[in-house]
Structures are given as C-alpha cells and as structure tokens.
Amino acid sequence: MKQNKKVGLLGLVTCALLFSTQANAQMFDQDSQTKEWSKSAWYIGAGLGQSRTSIDEQRLVRSLMDNGANSVMFTKDERDLGYKLFLGKQLNENFAIEGGYFNLGESSFSALGNPGTLHGRVGFQGVNLDLLGRVNFTERFAFLANIGMHYTEAKAHFNGDRLYAVSDPNPSERKLNGKYGLGLEYQLTEALAVRGQIERHRVNDGVQNRGDVDLYSISLVYKMGQPAPQTRPAYVAPEPMPAPAPAPLVITETRPVQEVAKPRPVPVSEKINFSAEALFDFDKSIVKPEGKAALDQMLDSLKNMNTEVMVTVGHTDSIGSDEYNQALSIRRAEAVKAHLISRGVGADRVYTEGQGERQAIADNSTSEGRAKNRRVIVEVVGSRR
Incomplete structure (x- = not known):
C-alpha cells in the first residue's frame, strides 16, 4: 500500500x-x-x-x-x-x-x-x-x-x-x-x-x-514559461532592381532597321543561406515541411536562371564531437540535395559537402552564435537570362 x-x-x-x-x-x-x-x-x-x-x-x-x-x-x-x-x-x-x-x-x-x-x-x-x-x-x-x-x-x-x-x-x-x-x-x-x-x-x-x-x-x-518562438521567413528572394527609365528618343534621320543582337546570358554564382532550424527539426537530418517550402521558394526564384551546378554545404556549431558534427553536416547536405532532385533538378548537377564546425561565422560560446553557425548554404552557379 x-x-x-x-x-x-x-x-x-x-x-x-x-x-x-x-x-x-x-x-x-x-x-x-x-x-x-x-x-x-x-x-x-x-x-x-x-x-x-x-x-x-x-x-x-x-x-x-x-x-x-x-x-x-x-x-x-x-x-x-x-x-x-x-x-x-x-x-x-x-x-x-x-x-x-x-x-x-x-x-x-x-x-x-x-x-x-x-x-x-x-x-x-x-x-x-x-x-x-x-x-x-x-x-x-x-x-x-x-x-x-x-x-x-x-x-x-x-x-x-x-x-x-x-x-x-x-x-x-x-x-x-x-x-x-x-x-x-x-x-x-x-x-x-x-x-x-x-x-x-x-x-x-x-x-x-x-x-x-x-x-x-x-x-x-x-x-516553465516558455515564450512562443519568433516567426521569420526561412528565405526571402531578393527584389529585382528597377530598370532605368529609357532616354527620350529623338529621330534625326531615318535609316534602314538593323537586327539587334540578343544580349548574352551573364554568368553568376549565388549563395543562399538557410538556418538549420528553418530546414530541420533539432538534431535531425530529414527536411521538415517548412524547410521543403523554403527550398521550393528558392527554386522558384531561380526560374530565370540557367543553372549549371548546385552545391549544398552543411555546417554545425561546436557542441559535440568533431566526428559527430561532420557526419551531421553531411547528412543535412545530402537531405537538401535529395529534395532538390525530387523537384526536378538533375542529380548530376547537385553536389554535397559537409564542413562540420570548421567554418564558424559567429562565436560558439554563446547560444546566438551557435544558432548562426548551424546552417546549410546552397551555392548556385549558372547564367541569368
């Protein structure tokens, strides 16, 4: 009893x-x-x-x-x-x-x-x-x-x-x-x-x-007393620069019209930075629904680009062993690649890389710095039309 x-x-x-x-x-x-x-x-x-x-x-x-x-x-x-x-x-x-x-x-x-x-x-x-x-x-x-x-x-x-x-x-x-x-x-x-x-x-x-x-x-x-998480967009596509106003056209003489050559595509390399929390649940390497939506939004912003190569690079903070963090960064990069392929990107054009905790961009001794270091970067190489 x-x-x-x-x-x-x-x-x-x-x-x-x-x-x-x-x-x-x-x-x-x-x-x-x-x-x-x-x-x-x-x-x-x-x-x-x-x-x-x-x-x-x-x-x-x-x-x-x-x-x-x-x-x-x-x-x-x-x-x-x-x-x-x-x-x-x-x-x-x-x-x-x-x-x-x-x-x-x-x-x-x-x-x-x-x-x-x-x-x-x-x-x-x-x-x-x-x-x-x-x-x-x-x-x-x-x-x-x-x-x-x-x-x-x-x-x-x-x-x-x-x-x-x-x-x-x-x-x-x-x-x-x-x-x-x-x-x-x-x-x-x-x-x-x-x-x-x-x-x-x-x-x-x-x-x-x-x-x-x-x-x-x-x-x-x-x-007790946990605050509601702050909401923030996972990815915001940059706004296009407004085109300059055309100069006033003054016709001084009339000549036969010549065919104007089309502008050549401009080679570009763009890096899109995603926080790990935006794409994955804590300590996981499966892209969550919110993360898939963010990656889809990125792909939409690249529709006017001839994409040649995409590289997904995973990064972690310094908590945990080097071996664990390296493996986690690779798994997350591979998960992003798998989602990009599922949306029609050619598998032979997507590469992955894991940097673990080696390329910190903030101080790992603070929680804010560690949050910044947990990230996945998608680098896109191609040409803009």
Whole structure:
C-alpha cells in the first residue's frame, strides 16, 4: 500500500508534466529568444527510483551480544522505493539552484539471537537545497553534478523480545547533513528533459548511528514559461532592381532597321543561406515541411536562371564531437540535395559537402552564435537570362 501511494503520486505529477509539455512544447533551440529564456527559467521536476540504506549490522549484533545473546543470525533489507519532488531556478546556462522534498523509503532488519529476537525498521524523509552544475557535451546530452544540504527526519521502530538491547523502541531524529550526486540529462525539447541521477545522503538513523542512503532515480524536468518562438521567413528572394527609365528618343534621320543582337546570358554564382532550424527539426537530418517550402521558394526564384551546378554545404556549431558534427553536416547536405532532385533538378548537377564546425561565422560560446553557425548554404552557379 505504501509503495502504491508513492507510485500514484509520481504518476500524477508525470502526467501533468507531459500534458503541459504537449500543449506548449516547441522544438529545442529554435531561436535566440527561447535560448535566453532557458538560461533563467524556473523549472519543476519529479523523480522515482530505488533507495539503498547502509545498516550498521556490526553495532546491532554487538549490542545484542552485550545484552546476553550467545549468537545472532542477522538478516536485512536495505532497499526500497524512493521519490522526490523539486523546484529549481536556472542562474545561467551552467548553474542552477534546486530545492525540494524527498522520501528515501525504509530499511529493515531482523536479528535472531540465542535467546530472543529483535526486529527493526527505519525510514527517512526531508527537504534539501542544492547547487546544480551542468556541462553540455552534445546539443541534447549534459553531465550533471550537485552538492548541497538536507534536513532529514529519521523514524525508527523496534519490536521483539530483546527490546532491552535498545534504549527506545520508537526513536526519531532530525539532523542537517550534506548530500552530493552525479547524473546525466537528455533534452527531449527545450522545455522537457529526462534526468538520471545517483545521490548520496549522509544521515543519522535515530539510534546514534551515522550512515549513508543512496537514491538511484529517473526524473522528468519541465521548464516553465516558455515564450512562443519568433516567426521569420526561412528565405526571402531578393527584389529585382528597377530598370532605368529609357532616354527620350529623338529621330534625326531615318535609316534602314538593323537586327539587334540578343544580349548574352551573364554568368553568376549565388549563395543562399538557410538556418538549420528553418530546414530541420533539432538534431535531425530529414527536411521538415517548412524547410521543403523554403527550398521550393528558392527554386522558384531561380526560374530565370540557367543553372549549371548546385552545391549544398552543411555546417554545425561546436557542441559535440568533431566526428559527430561532420557526419551531421553531411547528412543535412545530402537531405537538401535529395529534395532538390525530387523537384526536378538533375542529380548530376547537385553536389554535397559537409564542413562540420570548421567554418564558424559567429562565436560558439554563446547560444546566438551557435544558432548562426548551424546552417546549410546552397551555392548556385549558372547564367541569368
């Protein structure tokens, strides 16, 4: 029954987070306004997992032996269901303050002595305040480390015919202790992430013992107040220059009309720059419907051009390994090529190239700079009629 209540509580919180995200989620890293919001957003979270308590078996056995037991057979159950609820505030891209409530479940033991038995169980619950650090090693994955303090209440209960081995059958104790942890976080969207953590809580168990309780948990984290993404055209064809007004025609004499030679086509090379977010969903290499529309608009603007060669070049930011970014830039360039071919451009006239993160045009240390560096350039070589 106790575990069913915990599962039910965490299920309700998880469903609320998922429904909120389904109503408001926008794809991760869409624009600079969204990125600035994510650096200072408030967030909530809920986690569920397994707790493991270190029971001081030697001290309990020694206490029974000191009180007349000739031998002791000791069994213990150190694992239980644990959960936590937390509220956090991003201080910047790499640090956050996080506080919450946690319940680490119960551990129990049975000491079968000769003569007599002693049974006991102890549970832990409390509140915590942590400093959370984050280091991104890909666009979606981040390494987490947290350190902080927790104020925990330990409640114990003992029964059996060897109760005189303990001074109080129902002791409790409240103490302020330290805690720390490590984890990984995966961004599902800009607003929603899933987090796995291992956290160690230093505790007092109510009978003058100090020990550790570890919590292995999986959490959902939801950032609140996400702004609507700014809309901007993916590609705007340049407006044609107005033709100069013809000079006044003055006829001074009449001569036979001569055939005027047609102007020769003018060779040109044009580069059209698309942001990666305009063509692809985050960390994907499949052109989304909005991206296809932008590429079709580009092709429409080239109808008065004899196209000889088209080169699609993919670029990324610096988050992630060189090998991953190079492969992603090539996949995106190939995806653009495939769409151009599907719209009638000859396959032998389209070439692809991936530059990975090597040709940055902005500072990769800022979210705005990284957004500018994620791009696909289509270079068109031909002649204008």
